[in-house]
């Protein structure tokens with residue numbers, strides 16, 4: 362049997378069954394980062410994520426600097442999703458022999474600039490050839506810290522909590538589609554905005570720290586949207602043991618996304634629900650904390666926050682509520698590395 366018989370998350374469960382961590386409060390597999398207690402001071406956060414040519418980017422579409430910038434951004438986003446502060450990065454490069462030095466210099470310029478923006482030190486890495494395979498791989502390990510009591514896990518949501526997202530959803534998926542299909546009547550500014558949301562996403566590090574500092578009595582659970590809202594909300598609900606209702610009309614969609622969706626005759630909500638690579642934060646909060654949380658995020662980061670639904674009891678499952686009042690089950694159709702439709 363080959364691995365295509367498994368889904369990505371089924372495979373992770375199979376490979377990680379029974380793995381233990383050393384201290385009772387530690388978290389190993391299952392959240393955006395491992396959360397490790399070294400005994401005093403802040404807790405340690407550890408995560409790794411890769412960008413693979415042909416899977417996550419193509420050299421023809423992304424400027425080299427953006428490839429480096431995004432490779433670090435997706436890791437910074439996992440630290441953000443725990444409410445943490447990024448500290449140290451290790452960069453592992455798997456290089457095909459045909460790669461030009463100009464492209465590699467560009468990727469590293471993007472990596473260095475991104476590290477500097479987020480006060481993160483590149484402290485090591487590794488270089489290997491791909492052994493004849495033509496695809497470039499950038500794999501990053503990122504370490505961060507989080508103050509005791511500030512870490513936000515996927516597991517803290519309760520029925521009645523509001524479901525919120527930062528920013529808007531679907532732009533990255535729309536940007537990717539503009540590389541793959543010809544658009545008509547779309548302005549160069551819209552194209553650039555959406556393509557940059559895809560090739561150079563902004564990790565919500567400041568927003569994550571603000572949410573973590575508000576404390577678990579107000580913000581109850583968090584993760585970042587990498588696979589897509591439907592799949593990542595499913596992860597949050599599985600870890601929290603709850604259901605969820607998403608209000609379709611509340612999902613924040615940008616104006617450029619709506620214009621490109623019209624041009625490509627695609628449902629914009631499909632990109633927002635299932636497209637992935639948004640790198641926005643998806644979090645839950647107690648309804649009484651909404652005003653305080655909204656003003657903290659909007660005033661101190663400038664990023665909008667939108668309530669998109671409500672956590673439900675586990676028996677309710679995941680549902681999508683339409684503006685006319687009817688509901689349907691919300692199935693996770695988002696990215697699965699071992700079983701995904703072509704983009």
Ligand SMILES: Nc1ncnc2c1ncn2[C@@H]1O[C@H](COP(=O)(O)OP(=O)(O)OP(=O)(O)O)[C@@H](O)[C@H]1O
Pocket residue numbers: 373376377389390391392393394395409410435439587588596
């Ligand atoms: N090969 C593996 N061995 C051990 N643990 C793994 C492995 N792959 C994934 N995990 C763990 O499974 C959990 C889910 O991994 P996943 O990569 O889906 O994280 P994510 O934050 O949801 O997505 P992304 O990596 O896109 O940010 C994480 O806790 C991760 O550390």
Ligand SMILES: Cc1ncc(C[n+]2csc(CCOP(=O)(O)O)c2C)c(N)n1
Pocket residue numbers: 410411415416417418419435537587588636637638696704
């Ligand atoms: C060329 C090309 N084709 C498809 C996609 C879409 N894509 C790739 S991985 C992923 C989920 C997040 O990855 P991970 O789970 O590894 O963090 C998505 C939505 C792309 N970016 N580039």
Ligand SMILES: [Mg+2]
Pocket residue numbers: 393438439442584585586587
């Ligand atoms: Mg994540």
